[in-house]
Amino acid sequence: MEGGEEVLVTPGEILGKESDIKAGRGAYVAPHNRTIYASLSGRRIFIHPSPHSPDQRPIVEVVGHKAHGAVPEPGSxxxxxxxxxxxxxxxxxxxxxxxxxxxxxxxxxxxxxxxxxxxxxxxxxxxxxxxxxxxxxxxxxxxxxxxxxxxxxxxxxxxxxxxxxxxxxxxxxxxxxxxxxxxxxxxxxxxxxxx
Missing domain, CATH: 2.40.50.140 (Nucleic acid-binding proteins)
Incomplete structure (x- = not known):
């Protein structure tokens, strides 16, 4: 569950259990089984909470390909x-x-x-x-x-x-x-x- 590895996910892919991680952008919790799924295609990343946060579960996010921001191209x-x-x-x-x-x-x-x-x-x-x-x-x-x-x-x-x-x-x-x-x-x- 380390954030350093590059993992690509697709919509509906299981990201983990709500008891271990929190759903961030690009992820959602299914109420019937408390499982977190990806809601879009992209890179899975984990954001670790600050040491002072009462909830120490990392947040899982899926960064879509369009979220890369602007990319330089010849002529720009x-x-x-x-x-x-x-x-x-x-x-x-x-x-x-x-x-x-x-x-x-x-x-x-x-x-x-x-x-x-x-x-x-x-x-x-x-x-x-x-x-x-x-x-x-x-x-x-x-x-x-x-x-x-x-x-x-x-x-x-x-x-x-x-x-x-x-x-x-x-x-x-x-x-x-x-x-x-x-x-x-x-x-x-x-x-x-x-x-």
């Missing part, structure tokens, strides 16, 4: 948080696909050649992005097994929110610069044009 606009900047690429965690937030972890890579449309050979990744920056990008392709390839090579794509070294929310002052309102210090970025 995503919002991502930059996690690491290297010489030739930046890594980012995708947080939203269009207006929908993602429920699983998706990683994106912005390669040096995908930062902007012109003067690609002059792109300095460390002057375009910093860890913690929020960027608007478009999914180019599924990339490799670890990450989606993202591009910011359009005017409306790039950094939409950044925090300065002093901790202030930076304000864009050109398409390559943002300024800290607290210190007045200017930092280089690949800035997204406001839509």
């Amino acid at each position: 606009v995503v919002i991502a948080r930059v996690t690491k900047v290297m010489a030739r690429a930046a890594s980012a965690d995708i947080m939203c696909v269009g207006p929908k937030s993602v429920r699983e972890k998706f990683t994106g890579t912005i390669r040096q050649q995908d930062v902007r449309a012109t003067e690609i050979d002059k792109v300095d990744m460390h002057l375009s992005f910093r860890p913690g920056d929020i960027v608007r990008a478009v999914v180019l392709s599924l990339g490799d097994a670890r990450a989606y390839y993202l591009t910011t090579a359009r005017n409306e794509l790039g950094v939409v929110s950044a925090e300065s070294i002093a901790g202030g929310n930076m304000v864009p002052i050109s398409w390559t610069e943002m300024q800290c309102p607290l210190t007045g210090q200017v930092e280089q970025r690949k800035v997204a044009k406001a839509c």
